[in-house]
Amino acid sequence: MDDKQLYAMRHSLAHITAQAVQHLWQDAKFGVGPVVENGFYYDIDLGETKISEDDFPKIEAEMLKIVDANYAFEQSKKSIDEAITWAKEAEQPYKHELLNDLKRAGTTVAKDLDAAELGVESTGDSAVESVSFYTDGDFTDLCRGPHATTTGSVGVFKLMRVAGAYWRGKSDNAQMQRLYGVAFQDQTELDTYLHQLEEAKKRDHRKLGQELDLFVFSPLVGSGLPLFTPRGTIIRDELTAFAETLRVASGFQRVSIPHITKTELYKVSGHWDKFGEELFLVKSQETSDEFALKPMNCPHHNQIYAARPRSYRDLPIRYFETTTVYRDEKTGELGGLSRVRSISQDDSHVYARRDQLQTEVGRLVSDVQTLYSALDMPLRARLSFRDASEKYLGDPELWNVAQATIRDLATENKLKSFEAEGEAAFYGPKIDFMALDAIGREHQVATIQLDFVQPQRFDLEYTDEHGEKQQPVMIHCAILGSIERFLSVYIEHTAGRFPMWVSPEQLRVIQVKDSPEVVNFVQQLVSAAREKGLRVTVDDDNQSVGKKIRDAEMWKVPYTLVIGEKEVQAERLKPRVRSDLAVLGGEEREYEVDQLLQSLANEIKARASKSSL
């Protein structure tokens, strides 16, 4: 089965879903029902009636009846006026609205998917002449197709969930119920998909964060405000330390700023107008000044740049800092570490001359590549450029140069990339990096953004070789991005089996007997391991060895040593190696004590290259 057939199949199922719902609730009003990844949905307005997952068996049974009836999908055409009459008679206000828009403007004003859904025949500017309908059995819907030939040939499906969705995606419109389903060619493919969902659930960072004791939330502290435990903090620190090492090597200087500022700062930067609602405001009891928790760092960093006169010889000036910003995200949008209200960033700002852009952006691209290759995550870059609209600020010629530069760099650095027109920020083009995780999902992570606007707003300048004042270009870059979000991605990527250098606990010593000889040996082993810089713990609980081994496995500790009388006498150790590491080359064999500790210490140092394991 090719993609086209699969598409037609899923699309037909969207119709069948609506048809089944209409059989069950005669007064259902329908929105649109497109194909999405792995399946389809249909937006339905049932007034006061709420569909719940308990209704799914009922709806699915009705759908199967329609499938069994094996109705043919038949296309017909109506003139736009006939279609409007049809919508009126069928009491379908949403279809009616869409058809009216079609008649008036030739396209619907809403998303592109509307147009694709509606059977728009003419793509020109002129009003639409005729529209296409599909009928199967007792159900007719405005639709361009294509469809399966009959309702009997639509593969296997399963309704997954019901969710609220705004009519035409606008939050001031009526909210409809969106019924989601997945559909595949056969049962095996559906089972595979459902199995993948289970796998994804197993590595859900919220679950692993709980199981591995990495972070917690407290209702007293507030939602979207994660608290990192000692274990979680080690992971954070290791990852940020790595990113910081790259910064230092690239000539960045660390700076440090307070977490609040007078709101005046954002009135100058322009963020107040655009994002004022997402600021946390802070009141002074002493002065009349209004303060805000910083939602970004650039305006602060700009003040450091602006504090002295700068020469063209000083540039580029590169500041970096790992720090937290605060955004009053809407509560419904928060979730785990993926979307939080205290966002830590490995943020940086370069102030550069135009002729330095290429080198500076190139260096950042290469730092991003270094980090993600060390973390075993393939990257894809989205080159986010401007489109023809008016919303972009700054010198158009500078835009052209910058976009060309970005394009060249992508080629030079052999970046897997694609261009996205209209994705640029209003202040400049950017490169957004997407990382591919171990189960094939893409996540937006690092970002490099050129900024032509803030230097102007803040009157940033330098003196060129002719004594003239010039404006620098700013480059924003975060390699990890939001560290919280990155952790959510990385925990799921590794499924909690962190590489040695990231692991909160690198070596666990299981003490078998508490005889003085064994205790003494373990103590010496632990201090020797600490001297080598290993994070080591001892399990001397009064439990069976089997139980302690199990615990170490559950905590996903990379290396475990069982120490009893045998080891004390032989002075040779055979570590138990976490299975994924063993595959990579950490073989299970016997070592002398010093030899083993040295080899583990080497593995930590080798974080950036797997080959040296």
Added chain:
RNA sequence: GCCACCUUAGCUCAGUUGGUAGAGCACCUCAUUCGUAACGAGGAGGUCGCCGGUUCGAUCCCGGCAGGUGGCUCCA
């Protein structure tokens, strides 16, 4: 912020058609001194998320709030 669903011991979850609750794991004590994924016995642990209403009586029904989940909208 909007829609739907959810909240019972530290964790995972039973349960009560309205008469104030239970398991497994974890924890503590005792016993055991063990050999590479769970030894055993006993104990402690709960204002059934919070506030209000209905009721003789609410963990259960109703309302509000908080927190969570899935979406929508948004994302400097």
